[in-house]
Amino acid sequence: MSSSTRPTAAALIIGNEILSGRTADENIVVIARKLSEMGIDLSEVRVVPDVEARIVEALNALRRTYTYVLTTGGIGPTHDDITMAATAKAFGVPLVEDPQAISALEAYFTPAAMNPARRRMALVPQGARLVECAATAAPGACIENVFIFAGVPEIMESMLDAIADALARGPQTYVHTVSCSGLPESMIADELTALASRVPMIDIGSYPTFEAGKIGLSLVVRGEDAVKVKEAAEAISELIRAQGVEPEIREGY
């Protein structure tokens, strides 16, 4: 989107399992959708391995560039859970045991069952606030503009929901999708380019699909001005009709 009034965000996905192909990330699309609904532009995503220096470098680059940074993965009791330590290093603060987190973990595991690994889950960067959610006793954390979430999708989403009200929101985005079958995008591309240049505050995306040998096309129109979004979608529909194809317009994606 093109607006200086919208907060921006980056997602930092931390995990060897994503980069090795062992696990297909499910968090990016959830973060993208939820931020979009809040009028926040997800402006960048990075995926980095469980390597402290890489997390520190990415976190420092992103937190200085965007309104918010949301990290996923690498919190927990095992040796590969290093996001809290890396975040502390990025901010130049020590890792400290949070008494409230200890209480939550003791309540969950019982005090007798607390072992060193479980105590580790109460370590957060000094100055961080906890992110607590219904899905787990092991908290996430927030320090300045950085939110540290779990990587397990159900827990990540629960943590994101838990902090949603703390984020500044931007203006609502209106979306219309114009779709049709059997029309190559190259038949209307020149006219689309001309249209897009006439509506600079409106984002028009052209997404062809190829399924079972049939081509489909979705044109997605997004912007903060509901009237202009609708008008652009109608103009696109006319371009498609001029090719002898009947389009379908819908609100949303």
Add this chain to the structure above:
Amino acid sequence: MSSSTRPTAAALIIGNEILSGRTADENIVVIARKLSEMGIDLSEVRVVPDVEARIVEALNALRRTYTYVLTTGGIGPTHDDITMAATAKAFGVPLVEDPQAISALEAYFTPAAMNPARRRMALVPQGARLVECAATAAPGACIENVFIFAGVPEIMESMLDAIADALARGPQTYVHTVSCSGLPESMIADELTALASRVPMIDIGSYPTFEAGKIGLSLVVRGEDAVKVKEAAEAISELIRAQGVEPEIREGY
């Protein structure tokens, strides 16, 4: 992985549709798996919007850091397809019409049906070679260590397969997965940490799952030494058995 003999790679995912949440990326996991099979470490992924300056910046950072950069998205005939132009800019070369690409497009569309938008699909950075594949007449391109692929998953995969033989390969990686049910990772985390520190060339990942209220745990052991990978997996199995839980070991993920 920890080895200086392995080529490295970054994936640059280009597309507003991923950042808006309209589309769930399907390419990262395919790239990750295929590179992994080739002994190439996918070391970073970035997702950036259809904004030339952002693509140029990311491309220049990544191509100077990793052996290979694979981009997805933003090639095609429409106004939002700017990857070829951005790549030319990143390399400081002009965008030129490739005669071989024109021939391929004319053969597909017929010469009479070539319009300006279709000709645009033959523009590549000067000095680039085409990446041709069975799935499309619109080529990708390769310039130095950068491979430019389509964003449509079927086409991306076809292009990646088409260039696979041109990539340097690293040593084979061996993977064993030890999995069990009902055991929280925090019960074996301290022992796992000790084990991981004894086998620095072996990567051990701990991945809890929560499905339908049941906890599961997968420990993934990866490395270039097949014997040490198997030994580490067996040592992990013993840690689990010591908790009264019967683990399952399998090769692969």
